[in-house]
Amino acid sequence: MGTPVKDITLPDNAPKTLLLQKHADYIAAYGNKKDDYEYIMTEYLRMNGMYWGLTALSLAGQLDRMDKKEVISFAKSCQTEGGGVACSVGHDPHMLSTLSAVQILTLYDAVDNLNVETLVSWVAGLQQDDGSFSGDKWGEVDTRFSFCAVACLSLLGRLDAINVDKAVDFVLSCMNFDGGFGCRPGSESHSGQIYCCVGLLAITGYLHKINTDQLGWWLCERQLPSGGLNGRPEKLPDVCYSWWVLASMAAIGRLHWIDKDKLRAFMLACQDEETGGFADRPGDMVDPFHTLFGLAGLSLLGDESVQPVNPVYCMPENIIRRLNLSTTDDAENS
Amino acid sequence: MTKTNKMEDARGRRLFADLNHAFRKDPLIDEYDFLPVTEPQNNASPLLLVEHKLGLELWSVRLLFRYAYNRLMNWRDRNQASVFIDPQELIHLSRAVLMVNPDCYTAWNIRKELIENGDLPLADDLKLGQLILSKFPKSAETFIHRRWLFQRLVNQCLSSSNDSTASADGHQENGGALLCMDGIDIALGPEANALANGIRPEAAAAAVALGEGGRACAALPLESSRLLAENLHHELTVCDRAADSYASNYYAWTHRAWVVRYCFNCSLQVLLGELERTQTWTMKHVSDHSGFHYRQFLLSNLTKHAARLHRQYAKSLSGLVDAEHDFICDLVQSFPSHEALWYHRKFVFHLMMKSAKTYSSEAAATDRVINGELQALHDAVSKNDGQKRSRLESHSPHVLRQREMDAVQKTASQAKEPFQKTLARKYVEWLEKMFPSLKET
Numbered sequence: 001m002g003t004p005v006k007d008i009t010l011p012d013n014a015p016k017t018l019l020l021q022k023h024a025d026y027i028a029a030y031g032n033k034k035d036d037y038e039y040i041m042t043e044y045l046r047m048n049g050m051y052w053g054l055t056a057l058s059l060a061g062q063l064d065r066m067d068k069k070e071v072i073s074f075a076k077s078c079q080t081e082g083g084g085v086a087c088s089v090g091h092d093p094h095m096l097s098t099l100s101a102v103q104i105l106t107l108y109d110a111v112d113n114l115n116v117e118t119l120v121s122w123v124a125g126l127q128q129d130d131g132s133f134s135g136d137k138w139g140e141v142d143t144r145f146s147f148c149a150v151a152c153l154s155l156l157g158r159l160d161a162i163n164v165d166k167a168v169d170f171v172l173s174c175m176n177f178d179g180g181f182g183c184r185p186g187s188e189s190h191s192g193q194i195y196c197c198v199g200l201l202a203i204t205g206y207l208h209k210i211n212t213d214q215l216g217w218w219l220c221e222r223q224l225p226s227g228g229l230n231g232r233p234e235k236l237p238d239v240c241y242s243w244w245v246l247a248s249m250a251a252i253g254r255l256h257w258i259d260k261d262k263l264r265a266f267m268l269a270c271q272d273e274e275t276g277g278f279a280d281r282p283g284d285m286v287d288p289f290h291t292l293f294g295l296a297g298l299s300l301l302g303d304e305s306v307q308p309v310n311p312v313y314c315m316p317e318n319i320i321r322r323l324n325l326s327t328t329d330d331a332e333n334s
Numbered sequence: 335m336t337k338t339n340k341m342e343d344a345r346g347r348r349l350f351a352d353l354n355h356a357f358r359k360d361p362l363i364d365e366y367d368f369l370p371v372t373e374p375q376n377n378a379s380p381l382l383l384v385e386h387k388l389g390l391e392l393w394s395v396r397l398l399f400r401y402a403y404n405r406l407m408n409w410r411d412r413n414q415a416s417v418f419i420d421p422q423e424l425i426h427l428s429r430a431v432l433m434v435n436p437d438c439y440t441a442w443n444i445r446k447e448l449i450e451n452g453d454l455p456l457a458d459d460l461k462l463g464q465l466i467l468s469k470f471p472k473s474a475e476t477f478i479h480r481r482w483l484f485q486r487l488v489n490q491c492l493s494s495s496n497d498s499t500a501s502a503d504g505h506q507e508n509g510g511a512l513l514c515m516d517g518i519d520i521a522l523g524p525e526a527n528a529l530a531n532g533i534r535p536e537a538a539a540a541a542v543a544l545g546e547g548g549r550a551c552a553a554l555p556l557e558s559s560r561l562l563a564e565n566l567h568h569e570l571t572v573c574d575r576a577a578d579s580y581a582s583n584y585y586a587w588t589h590r591a592w593v594v595r596y597c598f599n600c601s602l603q604v605l606l607g608e609l610e611r612t613q614t615w616t617m618k619h620v621s622d623h624s625g626f627h628y629r630q631f632l633l634s635n636l637t638k639h640a641a642r643l644h645r646q647y648a649k650s651l652s653g654l655v656d657a658e659h660d661f662i663c664d665l666v667q668s669f670p671s672h673e674a675l676w677y678h679r680k681f682v683f684h685l686m687m688k689s690a691k692t693y694s695s696e697a698a699a700t701d702r703v704i705n706g707e708l709q710a711l712h713d714a715v716s717k718n719d720g721q722k723r724s725r726l727e728s729h730s731p732h733v734l735r736q737r738e739m740d741a742v743q744k745t746a747s748q749a750k751e752p753f754q755k756t757l758a759r760k761y762v763e764w765l766e767k768m769f770p771s772l773k774e775t
Contacts, residue, residue, distance in 0.1 A: 002751040003671035006621070037396040040403050044438045090411035091440040138446060139485065140478045177630070177681055186595070186634065187588045188627040233673040234621045235582060 006234050007224040014269035014282050018298060020305055023291055024060040026276030027053045030288055046088040047078060047097035049288055051104050056292040058107055058316050059299060059307045068108055075101045076113050083118030084136065095135045098123065099148040103315060106155050106323070116156055123149050124161040130173075131166030132184075142183045143174050147196035151313060154203050154325060168206050171197045179214030191222060191231040195244040199312045202251045202327045216254035219245050227262030228281065238280045239270045243293035246300050247311035251327070260301050267294055267301075346401025349394050352381050353433075354426050356388060365468040366433065368392045395434055402430035406441065421453035429462060436466045436473040446482060456483055460565055464572055471579035477589045484569070484597050490558040562597070569593050570608070574615070577625065587624040591631045600635045602643060608632055609654070613661065620669045626678040633658060633685060652689060658682050667745065670754035676761055683738055687769060690731045735769050 030053060031039075042049065050071065057063050078086045078101060084093025085101040098119065105111045126134050126149065133145040146167055153159050173185045174197060180189025181197035194215070201207050222229040222245045228237025229245045242263060249255045269282040270290065277286030278294030296314055299306040308317040312327060320326045357363060364386050371391035374380065380391035390398070406427045409417045419427070425448060428441045435441075448454035460483055463476050470476065570593065576586035598604040609632050616625045633655065636643060640651040662679045669675060729737075739762065746758035 003669070003753070005671060005753050037400060040400065041435055044435070044440070086440075090407050092443050094439065135478075136443075138443065138482050140481060177684060178677075183588055184592070186591060186631050188584060188624055190584060232582065232584075233623045233677055235623075 006236055007226050008281050010226055010269045011282055015271045015273050016268055019271055020060055022276030024062045027056050028065045043088045047100040051100035052288045052292040054104055054107055056295050059295045072110050072113050075104055079114050083122030095145045095148040099152045102152045102155050120158045120161045123152055127162050131170035143193050144196045146171055147200045150200045150203050164204050168204050171200050172209055178218050179211045180218050191241050191244040195248050198248045198251050202312045212252050216257055219249050220257040227266035239278050239290045240293045242267055242297045246297050250300055250311035264301050267297055342397055346397045349398040350401055350430055352379050353430055356381055356383050362386045363388050367469055368395055399434040402427045406431055421448055425454055436470050437475045439475045442475055442479045459483055467576050471576040472583050472585050474585050477585045487558050487562045566597055582622050582624045584624055587628050602639055605632050605636050620672050621674055623674040626674055630681045655686050671751045676757045687731050690734050739765055
């Protein structure tokens with residue numbers, strides 16, 4: 001019989017076409033039906049959740065279905081006195097929610113609704129001596145926070161507020177033997193962390209420091225027989241990794257190393273025909289997180305019914321171009 | 335408030351009281367879970383406490399959480415008219431919130447503030463975190479909070495030193511200084527005792543110890559140092575359990591590496607102890623890529639101290655690397671088609687080649703010290719007659735590479751499983767790319 005390889009099998013009756021309208025409907029209705037308990041249980045990621053939902057709708061070309069005023073008012077109410085933005089009203093500020101808030105307001109071209117100065121100070125104040133960033137005043141260091149800081153400040157046109165060279169040095173110090181990146185120096189390579197590190201290097205113009213072939217090789221090895229991508233060796237495929245890995249490969253100009261047809265088939269199979277939305281893998285429960293990354297991944301793979309997505313920021317490409325931040329051309333030429 | 339809400343609030347308050355009572359009755363609760371009871375059966379409490387294990391009937395969890403969370407966040411929201419809640423109540427409310435939803439980082443932050451104010455003993459939070467990990471072994475926020483707790487202990491130990499000749503064996507990380515542990519012999523168990531004379535942790539921590547190169551480590555205040563010594567070794571067990579509970583637990587293993595690096599300061603004794611300790615674990619979890627990566631982390635750090643390894647522990651780095659190579663080749667044969675094993679083999683072989691290259695170059699250029707550590711080791715070893723020469727020292731990179739190529743190609747041809755053949759073939763490709771054919775040196 002032999003050792004079973006960790007993977008899933010695509011069900012025969014899995015969806016084979018993109019159900020874009022169903023996803024837009026799912027997102028637009030999300031949150032309205034949730035009972036009180038679900039709502040407060042997920043409050044610690046509310047700002048992130050709003051970013052996932054709004055970006056997904058935006059990629060589906062239906063951002064106008066959300067109440068712009070309400071969203072802006074919410075984001076504004078989550079900015080704390082110190083400048084950082086919390087996940088929800090009354091919660092503590094954090095780098096993750098601060099980036100999400102800036103991304104949300106950028107979608108609406110309304111960042112001036114935040115106190116940009118205090119926000120920039122707050123973010124810059126979290127840079128450590130070695131160039132790393134902590135997530136908040138309590139000091140946890142992680143390359144995710146480096147990405148959040150750099151992405152956030154670049155969207156605001158304020159990279160001048162931090163020491164970019166040191167930020168880059170720290171990320172490079174997290175490069176591992178296999179060409180990948182972890183959360184801290186010496187940590188295991190992980191697709192999510194790789195996305196963050198590659199993103200930071202793309203924004204700051206240091207992609208050339210990556211061992212492109214080696215990293216590209218590690219990333220394309222994430223593809224399993226089912227067509228889906230996993231995050232690390234011997235893990236199951238997951239639609240969100242189909243984004244983190246794909247976007248990283250796009251950023252380093254190795255998108256062609258993935259079997260696109262097989263990946264597309266896997267991603268389409270993760271849709272729920274009845275409720276709309278994407279799940280992590282076929283048959284599981286859907287959620288906005290996987291719905292965004294499902295749509296974004298399909299967009300990167302070239303599906304023309306979805307708006308083009310920027311692989312570094314995970315935001316509509318037209319918005320990133322409007323801000324003159326697009327590095328897509330550089331990647332294609334590398 | 336609607337009638338339903340009032341009823342639920344009252345029930346929530348009662349559940350909250352029941353939970354606090356359970357902890358008062360049994361301060362040694364070390365595990366909890368939610369029982370699959372979705373409707374209240376009778377008027378009895380939905381809490382079950384047996385032999386330090388706590389069960390909560392599922393239907394009650396949402397009522398408890400809603401009650402505790404709303405009260406806690408109402409207090410936290412500075413826009414509200416000031417609500418006073420005494421610290422003890424805040425401790426209980428945040429505990430209830432986190433036991434249901436440990437990713438609620440604001441609740442952990444509230445506890446950090448309570449610790450800073452002296453209202454909550456730091457040790458209590460280590461205990462709570464451990465309890466929460468029993469149910470949520472991959473809660474990122476729980477591990478993040480633990481790092482803050484340990485960092486605080488380490489900072490307290492160092493900053494209270496009288497003569498600030500406290501040394502950090504490295505640069506500042508996480509806003510705090512590293513603890514110089516090299517000279518402190520902390521007994522880590524039977525295997526460690528075989529390596530060095532262990533002394534009681536409390537005594538060790540309280541003593542002034544001399545680190546490498548004669549730098550003095552500061553005297554550590556007794557309470558913080560006692561807590562640190564008591565909990566540091568235990569932290570490795572906490573990580574072990576979390577790794578057992580959830581496969582390829584990224585958070586547990588990166589936390590473990592953090593503890594070794596920033597709390598034990600990569601002490602050789604700890605690195606060696608961990609290498610020994612995790613060998614059996616990884617053998618039993620051959621799909622666990624994180625477990626093998628941890629061994630890579632240990633070996634990488636051991637590489638930086640080859641000479642001292644030999645001097646203090648009579649172990650040769652090359653011997654360790656050889657042994658690891660034997661270990662992984664064995665596993666690759668015994669457990670075919672495991673990507674994690676082949677990955678580990680890549681790392682180990684790469685390490686062997688890196689060290690072998692240094693030896694070869696030194697043979698060619700005797701006056702040049704390419705790597706001070708390895709040169710010292712080479713000299714030390716060559717002084718010992720009859721010392722078994724490791725594979726590394728006896729063979730050039732060319733020979734090593736050829737042997738590895740032959741071994742893997744043999745595995746490929748003998749493999750019965752197609753995926754094992756694939757993995758072997760990929761490994762050969764990697765060998766060819768990484769180490770293009772070398773001339774005999």
